[in-house]
Amino acid sequence: MxxxxxxxxxxxxxxxxxxxxxxxxxxxxxxxxxxxxxxxxxxxxxxxxxxxxxxxxxxxxxxxxxxxxxxxxxxxxxxxxxxGDHTQFRERYRRYMALEAEAVSLWHFAVSVLPGLLQTPGYAREVLAAGGLKGDELEQQVEARMGRRELLAGEEAPPFRTILSEAVLRTPLRDAGEWRGQLEYLAEVGEGPNVSVQVLLQSAGMHGLMGFEVWYLQLPDASTVVYTENGYRGELIEATAPVLRLQRAYDALRDLALSPAESRKFILRTLEEVPCDPST
Incomplete structure (x- = not known):
């Protein structure tokens, strides 16, 4: 390193x-x-x-x-x-987190990293450590991220759909065992009643969300807000017109992605490529 x-x-x-x-x-x-x-x-x-x-x-x-x-x-x-505006960024993200807790439905597109809601502790630890966290602070952040997964637990959990760029599944963890555990968890959770996982192959070509990490939240009043981290900065979008444009882009992206069943097969094929621990 x-x-x-x-x-x-x-x-x-x-x-x-x-x-x-x-x-x-x-x-x-x-x-x-x-x-x-x-x-x-x-x-x-x-x-x-x-x-x-x-x-x-x-x-x-x-x-x-x-x-x-x-x-x-x-x-x-x-x-x-x-x-020069990282304080504003954190404020916008905190507001997003508050809205996420209220959401009645969530959609997401991942460019390079799995969404925190679907990360295992091992995956979260390596991603956060790569960002510079270590020691007690790292473990606290891993614990906090695992706490977010409770949003998808229980009978009243909101439906959640994520579309994963193929690059997400082509970027393994350094620890093969942890990577295997993450892929197994992803395949398992995608069979749940409220979680849909789709994979967007690189061969799908260009699309309207190139370079965007996007979260869509439908709120109890039926309105939708969007949180994007794009080529410029993180932004919480609440105005109707841009939200509708981003929703249309997501709908088009979903049409390009593999179905949930095909995506699960892709994840399982990826899992088969992970080296087994010879000691097991």
């Missing part, structure tokens, strides 16, 4: 510093923008804009890059400095 870089010898202006670090990390890895996009699961043109300083990207894409480059927490820390 690369050692954490010392911020010296380069521009100290946060936005330029962030772009410089992205360029340097990709050069060290010897990969093209297109290769980064294919591996991380976002449109490669986004990374070109980020390296030019034209956009900062959102926290989810930056965390994915931290994982890809093996720089846990570095890029996310630089992103927060460059964005």
């Amino acid at each position: 690369p050692q954490r870089r010392v911020i010296t010898g380069r521009s100290q202006e946060p936005r330029r510093r962030f772009a410089e670090e992205l360029r340097a990390l990709r050069a060290e890895k010897g990969v093209s923008l297109r290769q980064v996009g294919e591996r991380v699961g976002w449109d490669w043109s986004l990374f070109g804009k980020m390296e030019k300083g034209e956009t900062l990207g959102g926290p989810e894409v930056v965390q994915a890059l931290d994982t890809y480059y093996g720089t846990p927490g570095l890029l996310l820390a630089l992103w927060e400095l460059a964005a």
Whole structure:
């Protein structure tokens, strides 16, 4: 794992510093923008804009890059400095979490990471550790994330549908045993009465949610709100017109995805590819 870089010898202006670090990390890895996009699961043109300083990207894409480059927490820390609005981001996310608890139905599209509602402890621990958490703070966050899964438990749990980009299932955990456990859990939970899991193959091609991590929440008053983490930042969207546009994009995406039954078969085939522990 690369050692954490010392911020010296380069521009100290946060936005330029962030772009410089992205360029340097990709050069060290010897990969093209297109290769980064294919591996991380976002449109490669986004990374070109980020390296030019034209956009900062959102926290989810930056965390994915931290994982890809093996720089846990570095890029996310630089992103927060460059964005200058991380407090606002956290406030928007807290409001989203409050609305999630009230939702009567949820839809989701995953670009590169499984939704927290479907993560096992081992998966959550590795994802959060890749973002820089460790020690007691890491364990507290894992416990909190596992607590979110209770939203889908019980007879009155809201229906939940997630569409997973194929990249999500092509990015295994370092621990094969934990990855196997996560895939087994995903296959099992998808057979439940209120959870639908669909897989969007890369061969499906371009679609209207390229680069978006999206949550849709239907609230008790029948209104819908959307939380996106896109190429710019996390945003809670409540205005009717943009929500309707994003709903139509999701409907089109669902038509491109494998059915829940076909998706389960895909997950089980992926599970078969995971090496078994020779000690078991």
